[in-house]
Amino acid sequence: MITARTAGLVSCHFCHTLSKLPKNMEANSVIHCPCCQSSLHSRHPDSLRRTWALLIAALILYIPANTFPIMTFIYLGEGQPATILSGVMHLLESGLWPLALLIFIASIFIPILKLLTLLGLLLSIHFKTHWRPKDRTVMYRVTEFVGRWSMVDIFVIALLVALVQFGNSATVTPGIGAPAFAAVVILTMFAAHTFDPRLIWDTIETNQLDSEDNNGK
Amino acid sequence: MKSNSSNPPQIDTQISKIACPDCDLIQTIPPLSKNQIAHCLRCHATLFKNQENSINRSLAFAITGLILFIISNLFPLLSLKALGLVQEGTLLTAALSLFNEGQPLLSLLMLLTTIIFPATTLIGTIYILLQVKTNNINRYTAPIFRFLRSTDAWGMLEILMLAILVTLVKLGDIADVILGTSLYAFCLLILSLTLLSHSLNPHDVWNKLRTKNRCG
Numbered sequence: 544m545i546t547a548r549t550a551g552l553v554s555c556h557f558c559h560t561l562s563k564l565p566k567n568m569e570a571n572s573v574i575h576c577p578c579c580q581s582s583l584h585s586r587h588p589d590s591l592r593r594t595w596a597l598l599i600a601a602l603i604l605y606i607p608a609n610t611f612p613i614m615t616f617i618y619l620g621e622g623q624p625a626t627i628l629s630g631v632m633h634l635l636e637s638g639l640w641p642l643a644l645l646i647f648i649a650s651i652f653i654p655i656l657k658l659l660t661l662l663g664l665l666l667s668i669h670f671k672t673h674w675r676p677k678d679r680t681v682m683y684r685v686t687e688f689v690g691r692w693s694m695v696d697i698f699v700i701a702l703l704v705a706l707v708q709f710g711n712s713a714t715v716t717p718g719i720g721a722p723a724f725a726a727v728v729i730l731t732m733f734a735a736h737t738f739d740p741r742l743i744w745d746t747i748e749t750n751q752l753d754s755e756d757n758n759g760k
Numbered sequence: 761m762k763s764n765s766s767n768p769p770q771i772d773t774q775i776s777k778i779a780c781p782d783c784d785l786i787q788t789i790p791p792l793s794k795n796q797i798a799h800c801l802r803c804h805a806t807l808f809k810n811q812e813n814s815i816n817r818s819l820a821f822a823i824t825g826l827i828l829f830i831i832s833n834l835f836p837l838l839s840l841k842a843l844g845l846v847q848e849g850t851l852l853t854a855a856l857s858l859f860n861e862g863q864p865l866l867s868l869l870m871l872l873t874t875i876i877f878p879a880t881t882l883i884g885t886i887y888i889l890l891q892v893k894t895n896n897i898n899r900y901t902a903p904i905f906r907f908l909r910s911t912d913a914w915g916m917l918e919i920l921m922l923a924i925l926v927t928l929v930k931l932g933d934i935a936d937v938i939l940g941t942s943l944y945a946f947c948l949l950i951l952s953l954t955l956l957s958h959s960l961n962p963h964d965v966w967n968k969l970r971t972k973n974r975c976g
Contacts, residue, residue: 547779554779558966579902680803698923705849705857706840717863744783
């Protein structure tokens, strides 16, 4: 089991070409991939710090995203501001349970799953745990893949705002919660992007190397 | 299916050694036969795909997609008929109406994810694939393709498709929803985009660059 880093190589993020890392590299120098000119890093630079910053920002914005109304639907003088949760409850009361389930998964379940997964992954690296690295990598891949689908609620609001404009009788106006929720989705997408799953495997290798050294290799 | 006995159905992956992007393990990739996928031994990430005829197929889907994308933008996607009035919604009005309602950032987000990134993806992919096909790559090929790869997740038309379905059901009982001309083109556009992302093999482009720059 040899990784690129232990072999003194660096793999290009885009084209996966392996390059030799110069021996005496200065601290701030940047090397570029000979094949696609992308800047090369053995691990994403500042991965943990950046992911923490983006995740904490997302966690903070998650509060206004859920407490403030995302939109107000007024039909023939009736209607009140709706939050994400009250929108789901309203759909459920109208008997549209498949729709309620869909919005629940996209707007409530996936964002929470994403925030908790990223938090768990970051903590697992800080505590250098060896717990199921393969499963953690799979969790990371799922998080990265499903995150964008949370945007569906924002798109529904945009479509309703564009379509339901009938003067005083029926209007839809977006609320403060909508940009906050969109920001949560974007920040978690960036957080998943800056997180480097190779860090999950690094702790295991360091340990293997240590034990090999102890055996007088 | 065309087969040539002197040519076994294998492509030169050029880089036989690859480090897994998810766990950094160095592995040797054996020659792959048609439609075979190489997975990482340790974390099961996809390392390499050998897709049959991927450049031509992707080019076909991208050109189809671009034509359908233009049609989708020309006509209304949905119209709403209520109280004797008709309100039409196109791709662009969906993005711009948020601006009029005092949400410029959301409007920009809609504009980027449903118009600008899908358009750059389609035009850029056609440009790059034509370059690869005609063996005509220049110094802009790599930066453009890197840009396309990094903005890939931000084109969200398939999510808009789901949002359209939700809107249809939501508005169904309070108003008459008229399906617009563009909606049919839009459905086909989603299909070609899905097929494009499935058939496109980034290593076709990277391999060309590796040959040109004699590296890897």
